Amino acid sequence: MKTQRIVEILKSGVVDTDIVVKGWVRTKRGNKNVAFIALNDGSCVNNIQVVVDLAKISEEELKPVTTGACIRIDGRLVASPGAGQGVEVQAEKLEVYGTADPESYPLQKKGHSLEFLREIAYLRPRTNTFGAVLRIRHAMAYAIHEYFNNHGFYYFHTPIITASDCEGAGAMFQVTTLDLNNPPRTETGAIDYSQDFFGKSCNLTVSGQLEGELGALSLGRIYTFGPTFRAENSNTPRHASEFWMIEPEAAFYELEDNMELAEDFLKYLIRYALEHCAEDLEFMNKMWDKGLLERLHFVLEHDFKRLDYTEGIEILKASGRKFEFPCDWGCDLQSEHERYLVEEHFKRPVILINYPKEIKAFYMKQNDDGKTVRAMDVLFPGIGEIIGGSEREADYTKLHNRVTELGMSERELWWYLDTRRWGSAPHSGFGLGFDRLLLFVTGMTNIRDVQPFPRTPQHADF
Amino acid sequence: MKTQRIVEILKSGVVDTDIVVKGWVRTKRGNKNVAFIALNDGSCVNNIQVVVDLAKISEEELKPVTTGACIRIDGRLVASPGAGQGVEVQAEKLEVYGTADPESYPLQKKGHSLEFLREIAYLRPRTNTFGAVLRIRHAMAYAIHEYFNNHGFYYFHTPIITASDCEGAGAMFQVTTLDLNNPPRTETGAIDYSQDFFGKSCNLTVSGQLEGELGALSLGRIYTFGPTFRAENSNTPRHASEFWMIEPEAAFYELEDNMELAEDFLKYLIRYALEHCAEDLEFMNKMWDKGLLERLHFVLEHDFKRLDYTEGIEILKASGRKFEFPCDWGCDLQSEHERYLVEEHFKRPVILINYPKEIKAFYMKQNDDGKTVRAMDVLFPGIGEIIGGSEREADYTKLHNRVTELGMSERELWWYLDTRRWGSAPHSGFGLGFDRLLLFVTGMTNIRDVQPFPRTPQHADF
Secondary structure: OOOOOHHHHHHHOOOOEEEEEEEEEEEEEEOOOEEEEEEEOOOOOOOEEEEEEOOOOOHHHHOOOOOOOEEEEEEEEEEOOOOOOOEEEEEEEEEEEEOOOOOOOOOOOOOOOHHHHHHOOOOHHHOHHHHHHHHHHHHHHHHHHHHHHHOOOEEOOOOOEEOOOOOOOOOOOEEEOOOOOOOOEOOOOOEOHHHOOOOOOEEEOOOOHHHHHHHHHHHOEEEEEEEEEOOOOOOOOOOOOEEEEEEEEEEOOOHHHHHHHHHHHHHHHHHHHHHHOHHHHHHHHHHOOOOHHHHHHHHHHOOOEEEEHHHHHHHHHHOOOOOOOOOOOOOOOOHHHHHHHHHHHHOOOEEEEEEEHHHOOOOEOEOOOOOEEEEEEEEEOOOEEEEEEEEEOOOHHHHHHHHHHOOOOHHHHHHHHHHHHOOOOOEEEEEEEHHHHHHHHHOOOOHHHOOOOOOEOOEOOO | OOOOOHHHHHHHOOOOEEEEEEEEEEEEEEOOOEEEEEEEOOOOOOOEEEEEEOOOOOHHHHOOOOOOOEEEEEEEEEEOOOOOOOEEEEEEEEEEEEOOOOOOOOOOOOOOOHHHHHHOOOOHHHOHHHHHHHHHHHHHHHHHHHHHHHOOOEEOOOOOEEOOOOOOOOOOOEEEOOOOOOOOEOOOOOEOHHHOOOOOOEEEOOOOHHHHHHHHHHHOEEEEEEEEEOOOOOOOOOOOOEEEEEEEEEEOOOHHHHHHHHHHHHHHHHHHHHHHOHHHHHHHHHHOOOOHHHHHHHHHOOOOEEEEHHHHHHHHHHOOOOOOOOOOOOOOOOHHHHHHHHHHHHOOOEEEEEEEHHHOOOOEOEOOOOOEEEEEEEEEOOOEEEEEEEEEOOOHHHHHHHHHHOOOOHHHHHHHHHHHHOOOOOEEEEEEEHHHHHHHHHOOOOHHHOOOOOOEOOEOOO
8 A cells, every 4th residue: 555644644634544654653642442653754743643452452562662763554544533633543553663762762752952953963853843944944945946937037057166256255165185184286385276176276156146147148037046155164043154045147137127026036935835834834933933924924915115225324323223333324234224124114124225335246236326336135024134136237347347446356257257248238136045034934043953954163964 | 118038929929019029149131121130038949030120220220239249129029921930020129238249259150069168168058059958957957846846755955065975975075174285283293174164074975865864764755956076087978076966765665666756757857858848859859969859758658677687687698799898797787788778678768676785885775685785776778877776774783784894984874873773764765967867858968068067177167
């Protein structure tokens, strides 16, 4: 008999049929005559109840059925007379696939701190919390692909190993096959990277955007969705050394189109989560963040307020609020400023545009005022910036001048500049950190708790 | 007016309507009275024909409209009187976004060799060939996510940076933030990796499988789809240093289920390509590989033959064929052997199972004969092995013995062994190289021509 997943059994509504269920024991309780096993197979947060008549399956046989053990039950699916579940399985036959010695198995039935669970990251997906988080993670990844596929964006694999750090977005990890103990050296004593695997010094990418622009200027609309890296030695709840990023880039999109895309995209994802992850979200809302569902609806139900950075600064200065970091025109906004605008002033998500060029990247389209660029940041409740993007500078001369002005290497950026030499087009894009999106959608507060195997300074386990 | 993509305009069938089209000029031809511009926006392989009445738009204005230039046309969409296209655009207004000087722009209208195009990988997505390949690449990636989502598999992000090389699958790239010029050393003079970013020596992953098994033994069914790396100094048409892999892993799947999954999955992908990429496939079939469509249908229309490695060897030995590499029981099969079985003997795709344990990985389930393991390789026409997988050893003692037998490090593998200590379950999985799948589906013969930015020894450009 084909095994069904528990999520399908619970949803099907079919009863009075023979059934096989396989999964891991969450709990076992009972009395002299009957035992109740809560069985979970990872397909959903809910367990299926297995009822064991001890006249059919002996207490001795049931001994290895402890929390964490993996079993197979052949039996009959029936409507449940008890409260709390619609159906239950009357066991006819038990097979134990794998035991879990209660003396040693770390995940006994009791609350565990997130800190403890991080130490056993290889086991924590077996808990209700991480099962829920990882299923939501899947659903969001799928929704991202679905959204872009439906909107004519092609998935574009930008390189992970790269010789360019043109954006200067952050500290980088070096990738090498040189023998660190005794690296080859040039006559002057410098490391001889011509003997390294790629014939030059290479790093892990910090962003696929520049290559993504090449894609947009040929395929029209593309998106990346891949791992990116930062070698910054920062231990905060929002920074990981390895994280996944989504970067759409579209030819013929101006800033206005880019804003529309960002708002529509984020709302699509949140609507998708509410529709497809209802049980997992309710679990997270109940166990970890009582404001989670409300915050998701808040984003969904409001038009995003669009305004100039300059106006934003004026509002902040006029607010009378004492911020930890003072802000004035020209400053990069801190999370406290962004959250004030969203949560207190406008009471809706905000898209802030036209930032001072000095605090934004070289590739952003320059406004005629000579001071600002067509940047946009999407600001959310609770977390501040969730998306950063811009219309890109399409004019060769302006871009070239900016590269020179900033002392960047034209010799390294020639291919990027070439896209403006031949067949240049207006185009725009943005970046969304997948793990930060997950923080927002799951209500978790530490990035280490939304990634299966987080990489942070001093941590690269499993 | 909202811009439509050319793929949508050509499909819609709507005519006699005002329209805006934007794209890159493929060609311009004409006479004194009229010019014809073939315009492409990357959304599909087909161009839209723009007809310019030189009484409306002057020859002078049309001068910068050369191959590769990016333009916007406001005009009227009408049924085309000419052959070769159903609709055309009568231009009312022209705007040039970006010129492409014919003296310098490398992609003039003429055939270019694949070798030349590799040198300008940053521009080649603008060609018909690479446009087609990259759209097929997108479609296959999307179909993979769709298939697994529909079948209850959760997308699981295994780590890219890892401290383990447990599988020994290949040479690895080192990831470090140490100063190569003057790395810290321990008292004994060895490199002091405790001062490296992660506190130990780390590499780029060669496979997400071991971590994927952790996912399957908690969420039930998972799949990975991410970049993997090999630092092998091999320059073949089938090896890249960076490539994407798909690795599904499912609890409660035995070898038989795994074979069913692999066959159903591959057929789904090929059917998806035929349905969603018909024009691009026809283009590839016409331009690059006249046998492409036939080969795709060949896979789709045959049940995969399943047989034991031992039987396969007997067939090869009885074939009377002189192979470059002789084969006998215990040898790993070469591509020539695999292709003989598929193309000449069975005339259908083959799944070979129960390989000698010595030529397969430590984690494969051991058969009772003490000699073979429950491995499976899926063999395809033209390329040989496209999928490799197995049922995994679920028994702690047997797995532990094999680890010891092979002299592997139990100290590094403790977490993997632990999954068999607690709640072990029968489970299976396989790996599919995404870029090799693309070779099969596009008819290209070099892996460098199905990746946007290939990384191979001495090559990490863009």
